[in-house]
Amino acid sequence: xxxxxLVVVGGDAAGMSxxxxxxxxxxxxxxEIVAFERSGFTSYSACGIPYWIGGAVPERDDLIxxxxxxxxxxxxxxxxxxxxVELDLAGQRVRxxxxxxxxxxxxxxxxxxxxxxxxxxxxxxxxxDAPGVHGVQTLADxxxxxxxxxxxxxxxxAGGRERRAVVVGAGYIGVEMAEALTGRGYEVTVLHRxxxxxxxxxxxxxxxxHRAMNAMGxxxxxxxxxxxxxxxxxxxxRAAVTADGTEYPASVVVLGLGVEPRTELARAAxxxxxxxxxxxxxxxMRVRGHENVWAGGDCVEVLDLVAGRTRHIALGTHANxxxxxxxxxxxxxxxxxxxxxxxxVSKVCDLEIARTGLREKDAxxxxxxxVSSTIRSTNTAGYYPGAAEMTVKMLAERRxxxxxGVQIVGGAGAAKRVDVAAVALTAxxxxxxxxxxxxxxxxxFSPVWDPVLxxxxxxxxxxxxxxx
Amino acid sequence: xxxxxLVVVGGDAAGMSxxxxxxxxxxxxxxEIVAFERSGFTSYSACGIPYWIGGAVPERDDLIxxxxxxxxxxxxxxxxxxxxVELDLAGQRVRxxxxxxxxxxxxxxxxxxxxxxxxxxxxxxxxxDAPGVHGVQTLADxxxxxxxxxxxxxxxxAGGRERRAVVVGAGYIGVEMAEALTGRGYEVTVLHRxxxxxxxxxxxxxxxxHRAMNAMGxxxxxxxxxxxxxxxxxxxxRAAVTADGTEYPASVVVLGLGVEPRTELARAAxxxxxxxxxxxxxxxMRVRGHENVWAGGDCVEVLDLVAGRTRHIALGTHANxxxxxxxxxxxxxxxxxxxxxxxxVSKVCDLEIARTGLREKDAxxxxxxxVSSTIRSTNTAGYYPGAAEMTVKMLAERRxxxxxGVQIVGGAGAAKRVDVAAVALTAxxxxxxxxxxxxxxxxxFSPVWDPVLxxxxxxxxxxxxxxx
Numbered sequence: 001x002x003x004x005x006l007v008v009v010g011g012d013a014a015g016m017s018x019x020x021x022x023x024x025x026x027x028x029x030x031x032e033i034v035a036f037e038r039s040g041f042t043s044y045s046a047c048g049i050p051y052w053i054g055g056a057v058p059e060r061d062d063l064i065x066x067x068x069x070x071x072x073x074x075x076x077x078x079x080x081x082x083x084x085v086e087l088d089l090a091g092q093r094v095r096x097x098x099x100x101x102x103x104x105x106x107x108x109x110x111x112x113x114x115x116x117x118x119x120x121x122x123x124x125x126x127x128x129d130a131p132g133v134h135g136v137q138t139l140a141d142x143x144x145x146x147x148x149x150x151x152x153x154x155x156x157x158a159g160g161r162e163r164r165a166v167v168v169g170a171g172y173i174g175v176e177m178a179e180a181l182t183g184r185g186y187e188v189t190v191l192h193r194x195x196x197x198x199x200x201x202x203x204x205x206x207x208x209x210h211r212a213m214n215a216m217g218x219x220x221x222x223x224x225x226x227x228x229x230x231x232x233x234x235x236x237x238r239a240a241v242t243a244d245g246t247e248y249p250a251s252v253v254v255l256g257l258g259v260e261p262r263t264e265l266a267r268a269a270x271x272x273x274x275x276x277x278x279x280x281x282x283x284x285m286r287v288r289g290h291e292n293v294w295a296g297g298d299c300v301e302v303l304d305l306v307a308g309r310t311r312h313i314a315l316g317t318h319a320n321x322x323x324x325x326x327x328x329x330x331x332x333x334x335x336x337x338x339x340x341x342x343x344x345v346s347k348v349c350d351l352e353i354a355r356t357g358l359r360e361k362d363a364x365x366x367x368x369x370x371v372s373s374t375i376r377s378t379n380t381a382g383y384y385p386g387a388a389e390m391t392v393k394m395l396a397e398r399r400x401x402x403x404x405g406v407q408i409v410g411g412a413g414a415a416k417r418v419d420v421a422a423v424a425l426t427a428x429x430x431x432x433x434x435x436x437x438x439x440x441x442x443x444x445f446s447p448v449w450d451p452v453l454x455x456x457x458x459x460x461x462x463x464x465x466x467x468x
Numbered sequence: 469x470x471x472x473x474l475v476v477v478g479g480d481a482a483g484m485s486x487x488x489x490x491x492x493x494x495x496x497x498x499x500e501i502v503a504f505e506r507s508g509f510t511s512y513s514a515c516g517i518p519y520w521i522g523g524a525v526p527e528r529d530d531l532i533x534x535x536x537x538x539x540x541x542x543x544x545x546x547x548x549x550x551x552x553v554e555l556d557l558a559g560q561r562v563r564x565x566x567x568x569x570x571x572x573x574x575x576x577x578x579x580x581x582x583x584x585x586x587x588x589x590x591x592x593x594x595x596x597d598a599p600g601v602h603g604v605q606t607l608a609d610x611x612x613x614x615x616x617x618x619x620x621x622x623x624x625x626a627g628g629r630e631r632r633a634v635v636v637g638a639g640y641i642g643v644e645m646a647e648a649l650t651g652r653g654y655e656v657t658v659l660h661r662x663x664x665x666x667x668x669x670x671x672x673x674x675x676x677x678h679r680a681m682n683a684m685g686x687x688x689x690x691x692x693x694x695x696x697x698x699x700x701x702x703x704x705x706r707a708a709v710t711a712d713g714t715e716y717p718a719s720v721v722v723l724g725l726g727v728e729p730r731t732e733l734a735r736a737a738x739x740x741x742x743x744x745x746x747x748x749x750x751x752x753m754r755v756r757g758h759e760n761v762w763a764g765g766d767c768v769e770v771l772d773l774v775a776g777r778t779r780h781i782a783l784g785t786h787a788n789x790x791x792x793x794x795x796x797x798x799x800x801x802x803x804x805x806x807x808x809x810x811x812x813v814s815k816v817c818d819l820e821i822a823r824t825g826l827r828e829k830d831a832x833x834x835x836x837x838x839v840s841s842t843i844r845s846t847n848t849a850g851y852y853p854g855a856a857e858m859t860v861k862m863l864a865e866r867r868x869x870x871x872x873g874v875q876i877v878g879g880a881g882a883a884k885r886v887d888v889a890a891v892a893l894t895a896x897x898x899x900x901x902x903x904x905x906x907x908x909x910x911x912x913f914s915p916v917w918d919p920v921l922x923x924x925x926x927x928x929x930x931x932x933x934x935x936x
Contacts, residue, residue, distance in 0.1 A: 441811075445883050
C-alpha cells in the first residue's frame, strides 16, 4: 500500500488541528495519522482554566473541545500518555515511551508535525514543590489546584486565615487567577517583579490595572521577587518569601510566571531555534530547512509583522491557526500563516485589558521612533446608562504616522476594541487613516467618536507636532 | 478690520463641529463666526432620542453635547430659532428669518458652511397629522411623543388598551423605537414594507431580526404599506390602516420611515446635488465647484469606498467627522474625509445588529460578482457562562476574494465586531487576509476562532469553489 504516515507530536490545539485538517484533505487510505500525547487529554482550552477554577465554567470537561475518542472516530491514531523522547530525522522515525508501562518503540514517519507546546516557568526555589503550590498550565494542574482549594474551604467553611492566596506573577494568568481566587472568597496578594502588573502593557497603562485591582480588594506588590516558599510543620505552604525577606502568608500559592517553548527534542535533533528557544518555521509552518517537518503552536516563534522579527507568543488562537495551515500543507493543499501583530486581551473582574502591536520599549528595541498619545473616553455614549471609562494609548511612527501599537484598559467593550487596531496594524494604516475609519456608532455601543478614533486624532496631532 | 466672516447654516453636529474646529484654528480677531439654527437646540444626539423615550436616558438635556451658551462662550455668534431662507452665492450673503418675530435680514459671508441636515419622510397620508402621530427626529419631536405617552399612561395606569403602539418602518429608528415602547409596557406592532425588518441587511439576516423581535413580543407585519391613519371621535389616532384595509389599533403611532437630505436652499442656489438629493462635495468637504462653500452632515452624499459611488447616509458620526474636516479647511488647515464603508450598528433589546460594506443587492447594482457565506458561532468561548449566539454573513468578490461586506446579528459583542470588517474593507483586504487576522482571544471575549474569522474561512472556501 502506498499509504503515507504522518506523525504528530503533541495532542493539543496545534497538533490535533493539524491532524484534523490533514484528515479532511486525505482519507485513511492515503494518509495514516499517528499522534502522541503525554497527558490524558486532547484538544482542550488551557485559557479556560482560570474560569474553571473561579467557578464560571462548572466542569473540567467543558474545556475539552474534542476527546481522544472523537479524534479516533475520525481515523486519527492517538497514543495517549505516550511521550516522544527522541526524533531521528535522518531515519524518519520517532522514539516514544508509554508513560504507564515504560515500554519504548520506534515509529516511522513520512511527514512529521511538532506541536510540543510550552512549559510553565517554575524556578528551582526552596519549597516550590511543597503541597499547596500550583501551576495552572494543564487540566491536571487545574484539578490539583481545585482539590487544594476544596480542602482549604472544607477546613475553614467561614473563610478567614485559610483563605489567603498568593499569586506569583501578574501577567495574563496571574491576573485571571487573582480574579478567580477573589471570586472564591480568598484574600489575594499578587507578587510581581515589575513596576506594574501586566508587563505586556506599558507601565503607565499597567498602572491603571494596578489601581483597579487594588480597588477590587486584590493586593499587588511591585518589584517583588519570590525567592523561597516557606512551609509549615505539616510540610504545606505557609508563605511566599521575597528577596527582601518579607513573608506573604498563604494557604495556597499559584504560579503564573509565564512559559517557555518546550523544544528539547527539537534542539537535540538539530532543528533551528530562535532567540527565545522556539522553533523557526517558514510561512507555511515548515521547519526551516526541513521539507517534511512542520511545527506550530506554543513551541514555535512567530513573525511579528510590526517589529519585523520573530518572537515567542503562547496563545491558543495562534496554535489553532498553525494547525490549520500545517494540516493543509500536510494534506497537499496550500495555506500560510503570515504572522501576528501581538494582540492579546484579558480581564480582571469588570476591567478589560487589551494590547496589540508594540509597546514603547518594543519600538525602541527595533529602532523605531515614535510618538505616543493617551486619551480617556467611554465605552458607550456618555449619557447612556452604565457608560464606563476607557483609556486608549496609541503609538505612531514619527514622520510617517504609521500606527505601531494600541493598548486599552476599561469597562465592557474595551478589550475587543483593540481588534480595530489589529486590523489597522496588519494593513499598515497611518493614524490619520485610523482617525477616518467608519466604525459602528450607536449610543449603546460607542460615543459619537469611538475611543479608538479619539486616540487616533490625538496621535495625528502628536505626529505633526513631532515633525521629523 | 480684516476679519473674515464664516456663516454656518445649521447648528447641530456638522455645523457646530465645523464652527468649533474653525474657532480652534482662528481666533475672533481673525474669523467671525455666525451660525443660524432653526430650532431651540444645538449639538444634540438625535441618535439618543429612542433611549430617552425608553427611559434609559433620564433627561432631554443629557442628549445635548453643547448648549448655545457654551458655543457663545467660545465666540461663536449663534442665532437660535432663526432660519436661513435664501442663499445668494454671487452676492456672498444669506437671508435669514427670525421665527418668533418674522423679521428678515441679509448677512454677508466670506466662507459658507451648509449643514442643513435631513428631514424625516412623512408621506401626505390622511390623518398623518392627527394628535398621537409622532416623528422622532428632533428633541422637540421627542418631547411631544413623551407628553403623549405620559397622557396615555396617566389615563390608563394599569396598562391595557391605551398602551398599543404602531411603529411605521423597521429601520434603525423603527426597531429602536419598538424596543423603547416595549420597555414602557406598550404592545408594539411594527408595520414595514419589505419582506423583513432592517432592510439595510440582506433579507436572510433581516429574518433573524424578525424572529428575535417576535420572540420579544414585538409583532412585525411585512409588506405592510400604511395608507391612512384612522382617528377616533376625539380626533386622536385610533389605528394605522394599510393598503389592504387592515386596521392596526393604536393609541400612538411612531413614524420611522427614514430621512432625505434637506437641500432646498442648496438646490435653489444651483449647488450640485446627487441622485438622492444630497449635496456633492470634494474630499475636503467643499461643495463641488465652489471654493468658499463647504457642506457636511446629513445634507450631503458621501463616497462609498466599496461601491465606488456617492450615497446618502444620515449618521451622527459622519456628521461630526465632516465638521472637523470643514472646520480645518475653513481655518486654513488641511484635512479630508476619504469616504465611508457603510458601517451601522443598532440593537433591539438584547439583540445586536450590525452591517458594513455591501449587501447582495448593492453588489449586483454596481456590477460586482460575489460569493456569500453565513456561519453561526458564539460571542464568547462556547463553554463560558452566558455565551450567546452570533450569526455572521460575509460577501466576497469572486476570483479576487476581496471582502465586500459583513452583516452580524447576535448577542453581546455582535455589533462592534463589525468594526473589524469595516477596517478590512477600508484597507481592501481579501477574505483570506481576514481569516489570518490576529484578533483578540480570551474565553470571556471570543471563541478561539473569532466568529469573523470563521466566516472568513468559509468565504475563502466559497471563493475557491466558485472559481472565476
